[in-house]
Amino acid sequence: MNEYVIEMLNITKEFPGIRANDDITLRLRRGEIHALLGENGAGKSTLMSVLFGLYQPEKGVIKKDGEIVRIKNPNDANMLNIGMVHQHFKLVEVFTVLENIILGVEPNKMGFLQKKEARKKVLELSERYVLKIDPDALVEDISVGMQQRVEILKMLYRDNDILIFDEPTAVLTPQEIEELMHIMRSFAAEGKSILFITHKLNEIMAVADRCTVLRKGKCIGTVDVKDTDKAKLSRMMVGRDVEFIVSKDDAKPGETVLDVSHLTVPSKSHKNNAVKDVSFHVRAGEIVCLAGIEGNGQTECVYALTGLERPSAGTVKIKGEPIVLIGRKRNKQNAAELAKVKTILMPIRQRSKLGMSHIPEDRQKFGLVLDYTLEENLVLQRYWEPAFQKNGFIRKPSVRQYAEKLIKQYDIRSGQGPITTARSMSGGNQQKAIVARELDKNPELLIAVQPTRGLDVGAIEYIHKQLVAARDNGKAVFLVSLELDEVMNVSDRILVMYEGEIVGEFDPKATTVEELGLFMAGAKKQAVEGMVH
Amino acid sequence: MEQKKRRSLHIPGGTSILASLISIGVGLIVGLILLYALNAKAAGGAFISLITTGFRSSDKFAKVLYQAAPLIMTGLSVGFAFKTGLFNIGATGQYTVGAAFALIGAIQFQLPWYVCLLLSMIGGAIWGIFPGLFKALFNVNEVITSIMFNWIAMFAVNLTINNLPMMLAKYWGGAQMDRTANLAQANPGALIPRMGLDTLMKSNYMNISIFIAILFAILAWVILSKATFGYELKACGYNRNASIYAGITAKRNIVLSMVFAGAFAGVGGGLYFLAGTGQYTLLKQLLTAGFNGIPVALLATSNPIGTIFSAFFVSYIQVGGDAMQPDFVKEIIDIIISVIIYLAAFALLTRELLARGKQRREDEAEEAAAAEAKAALTADADADVVEVAADAATQEKDEVSKS
Numbered sequence A: 001m002n003e004y005v006i007e008m009l010n011i012t013k014e015f016p017g018i019r020a021n022d023d024i025t026l027r028l029r030r031g032e033i034h035a036l037l038g039e040n041g042a043g044k045s046t047l048m049s050v051l052f053g054l055y056q057p058e059k060g061v062i063k064k065d066g067e068i069v070r071i072k073n074p075n076d077a078n079m080l081n082i083g084m085v086h087q088h089f090k091l092v093e094v095f096t097v098l099e100n101i102i103l104g105v106e107p108n109k110m111g112f113l114q115k116k117e118a119r120k121k122v123l124e125l126s127e128r129y130v131l132k133i134d135p136d137a138l139v140e141d142i143s144v145g146m147q148q149r150v151e152i153l154k155m156l157y158r159d160n161d162i163l164i165f166d167e168p169t170a171v172l173t174p175q176e177i178e179e180l181m182h183i184m185r186s187f188a189a190e191g192k193s194i195l196f197i198t199h200k201l202n203e204i205m206a207v208a209d210r211c212t213v214l215r216k217g218k219c220i221g222t223v224d225v226k227d228t229d230k231a232k233l234s235r236m237m238v239g240r241d242v243e244f245i246v247s248k249d250d251a252k253p254g255e256t257v258l259d260v261s262h263l264t265v266p267s268k269s270h271k272n273n274a275v276k277d278v279s280f281h282v283r284a285g286e287i288v289c290l291a292g293i294e295g296n297g298q299t300e301c302v303y304a305l306t307g308l309e310r311p312s313a314g315t316v317k318i319k320g321e322p323i324v325l326i327g328r329k330r331n332k333q334n335a336a337e338l339a340k341v342k343t344i345l346m347p348i349r350q351r352s353k354l355g356m357s358h359i360p361e362d363r364q365k366f367g368l369v370l371d372y373t374l375e376e377n378l379v380l381q382r383y384w385e386p387a388f389q390k391n392g393f394i395r396k397p398s399v400r401q402y403a404e405k406l407i408k409q410y411d412i413r414s415g416q417g418p419i420t421t422a423r424s425m426s427g428g429n430q431q432k433a434i435v436a437r438e439l440d441k442n443p444e445l446l447i448a449v450q451p452t453r454g455l456d457v458g459a460i461e462y463i464h465k466q467l468v469a470a471r472d473n474g475k476a477v478f479l480v481s482l483e484l485d486e487v488m489n490v491s492d493r494i495l496v497m498y499e500g501e502i503v504g505e506f507d508p509k510a511t512t513v514e515e516l517g518l519f520m521a522g523a524k525k526q527a528v529e530g531m532v533h
Numbered sequence B: 001m002e003q004k005k006r007r008s009l010h011i012p013g014g015t016s017i018l019a020s021l022i023s024i025g026v027g028l029i030v031g032l033i034l035l036y037a038l039n040a041k042a043a044g045g046a047f048i049s050l051i052t053t054g055f056r057s058s059d060k061f062a063k064v065l066y067q068a069a070p071l072i073m074t075g076l077s078v079g080f081a082f083k084t085g086l087f088n089i090g091a092t093g094q095y096t097v098g099a100a101f102a103l104i105g106a107i108q109f110q111l112p113w114y115v116c117l118l119l120s121m122i123g124g125a126i127w128g129i130f131p132g133l134f135k136a137l138f139n140v141n142e143v144i145t146s147i148m149f150n151w152i153a154m155f156a157v158n159l160t161i162n163n164l165p166m167m168l169a170k171y172w173g174g175a176q177m178d179r180t181a182n183l184a185q186a187n188p189g190a191l192i193p194r195m196g197l198d199t200l201m202k203s204n205y206m207n208i209s210i211f212i213a214i215l216f217a218i219l220a221w222v223i224l225s226k227a228t229f230g231y232e233l234k235a236c237g238y239n240r241n242a243s244i245y246a247g248i249t250a251k252r253n254i255v256l257s258m259v260f261a262g263a264f265a266g267v268g269g270g271l272y273f274l275a276g277t278g279q280y281t282l283l284k285q286l287l288t289a290g291f292n293g294i295p296v297a298l299l300a301t302s303n304p305i306g307t308i309f310s311a312f313f314v315s316y317i318q319v320g321g322d323a324m325q326p327d328f329v330k331e332i333i334d335i336i337i338s339v340i341i342y343l344a345a346f347a348l349l350t351r352e353l354l355a356r357g358k359q360r361r362e363d364e365a366e367e368a369a370a371a372e373a374k375a376a377l378t379a380d381a382d383a384d385v386v387e388v389a390a391d392a393a394t395q396e397k398d399e400v401s402k403s
Helices: A044-051 A074-079 A097-102 A115-128 A144-157 A174-189 A201-207 A230-238 A298-306 A332-340 A348-353 A363-367 A374-378 A396-410 A427-440 A457-472 A484-490 A513-520 B002-008 B014-038 B040-056 B058-083 B091-108 B113-138 B142-162 B197-201 B209-226 B228-238 B240-245 B250-273 B288-299 B304-322 B330-344 B347-359 B364-402
Strands: A004-015 A018-029 A033-038 A059-064 A067-069 A082-085 A162-166 A193-198 A210-215 A218-224 A256-266 A273-283 A286-291 A313-318 A321-326 A356-359 A445-449 A476-481 A493-498 A501-506
Touching (some): A018 A193, A033 A044, A033 A174, A033 A201, A044 A193, A082 A144, A144 A174, A193 A201, A210 A230, A230 A457, A256 A298, A273 A286, A273 A313, A286 A457, A298 A356, A298 A445, A298 A476, A348 A356, A374 A396, A396 A427, A427 A445, A457 A476, A484 A513, A501 A513, B014 B304, B014 B330, B058 B091, B058 B250, B058 B288, B058 B304, B091 B113, B091 B142, B091 B250, B113 B142, B113 B250, B209 B250, B209 B304, B240 B250
Parallel strands (some): A018 A218, A033 A193, A082 A162, A162 A193, A286 A476, A286 A493, A356 A445, A445 A476
Antiparallel strands (some): A004 A018, A004 A059, A059 A067, A256 A273, A256 A313, A313 A321, A493 A501
């Protein structure tokens, strides 16, 4: 039997203006977890798309068990037992979990769906690999973690034994990541081969056997994980030394920029409030981080601050100027008083003019108009400024000039520069574009929600430096993050949110990841600003 | 799926033009096959008249231009709304109201043509507000509202005209009970100026309406591609969430987009009926011109400048079709024209196929999603165009009898 299940030999794939894969060779052994590491736009996804039959390479061959195969489309890949969990899940939201798993390979008798049979097989698989799912829940109602389990079950249901995971941990909580690692190990132990695309070095060190590193479309090399370390890997990936710890001086906080008191935001998914009577403040020249496990009200809190959602009560001020002022009705007397106070709910554009910048959590949903070009996206928050429009007409030359400046300054890589469609850019560069746009607005207050999600170490280092630089320039930075490393590294003050309440405030120098974890999980609680009323 | 559909409606570039041309070619070939199947002997000659009549004589060419003008306007109406992510199937109602406003201004109030045209614009815009408001305030699907408003427009206009005796042909000594006055009799000043073009091209149909329509197309193009207003509108259409995030008031833009779309369709109605060659007939049927705006917009892939050419094509093929008589009966001709327009409106699908190569650079996530969406899109487009084609076939007659 051949040592390698899959061999991709000398693969070259070109796109207009860019050679995404340049003579790349990758060999996958039976039963190994093989990490594919590279910066954003290094060609990882392209290479996997070639393997999955989505792209045809210009040069090179793919061998399965030593024999040359041609993979013209994902069906061919499936025939060869190659399965893939995509970074953005491919699920039909209005179908149930079960329906999604069997989609495309539905067991049927004369055209009639045999759901019972399918259910049995799915439940067996789910039990065997400890992949907890509810087969009858609609995909739109389940958590991201469960959606990923559904994707994994899809591969298992099709008896795939070569499993590709495209940045599977980008959307998961630390606990879910732990679980996933465990599942991947059990697959490998069973003889399944796993290709694991990532740029998180910790995960590679934790789970992978070997690692192939790509840089700018070229293969830098394949190494045994046990013979290497994070620093070596990151040097291979980025081509230079990377600082993992952000070097920064102590914060010199000035006046309060963001002042939030008694903010309450109703939840869309359940009857309770998502954010419950929360109070905090962010001063100029400090980075305050809101930590917590996903889904504990951080998103709603940010939506209320930025104007995407209407809070039900509370006051929010930027530099003393109220942007939200909604009284809460407690009793009759209070109601009469409230009637005298005018409710304030400042429109988003006004907030932006007051100096608020927002790096949104979901870059494709909020951050970008994907069908607009890069330059059009870069002025999304500023196109109305006199610099970019005159008498209602866009000043294209100044937009172009501005875009070129930002592209250079922030190293945004794309196929065709300013006129590249945002949709065709890699996720990391899309994020860079948003960061560039929001930072260059020169805000008083920067609200950054998971600004480094899905980015490689080089880009993360860069964005962290930018956040610190903004702070040192006297800006107030409100960072929402799920990554504890980031929380500990970047922030000057940490607020932990659990079930819509702020349960603790910490100095990163005086706390530990373990302690934060306890608060994030709701095991501990301390009296803080927002709670003593 | 809705979102995917919107996206696929505006991919710029040369593939669009190529796709439109290929679609037209396929439509013509299928039309030719149909002709042979129906009457092999006459097919060749008929096909030649179909594709050459429009250019054969100046009066036929004048007719092509005359019919193209209102089609440009309704095409602009549909295309403009598409750009904002709205499907304005209500162009017919807006066209009807625009026509009524123009005619009432012309006959009842004896106003000059340019004021009447302005009135038609206002009438159409008013009719566009309603679906826009319902969509913006209550998130009612604009397709449903605008279909309702098509019928409301038709009956309201018929009712109004019926109750204004001066409007009817009979008041001015005409024989027919069921149509509006002949403008040449009632108010020659309301006729769109011909500026000698009629004698030049030896056709009563010829006036400056085609130039007015082209001006509006250029206006729409400028708004969409140069103005901040157009930037906002398109941002809303491509990604409503991102536009809200950027502080664009999406609701206002939805309403404004429908107002503009309505105004374009309204002017179409004004241009057609102020030519003086057609009289508004009080029938319980919707006017086809509005629906024909849909294939015109699709064929032009919503590009305002492309709309000029696609409207010209649709009009050209209609004039050519008339010339296939008496070898083929009117109904057959209607079917063949419908088939050609129907296939031509596949430009969208063709372009998706052509754009495949380009699309490759998108990440594979989009790739697979697009494949799914495309299947749905085709089904969708089919449904729409079938309806249009059917309408065109059944109502072509009435339109002709009116003129």
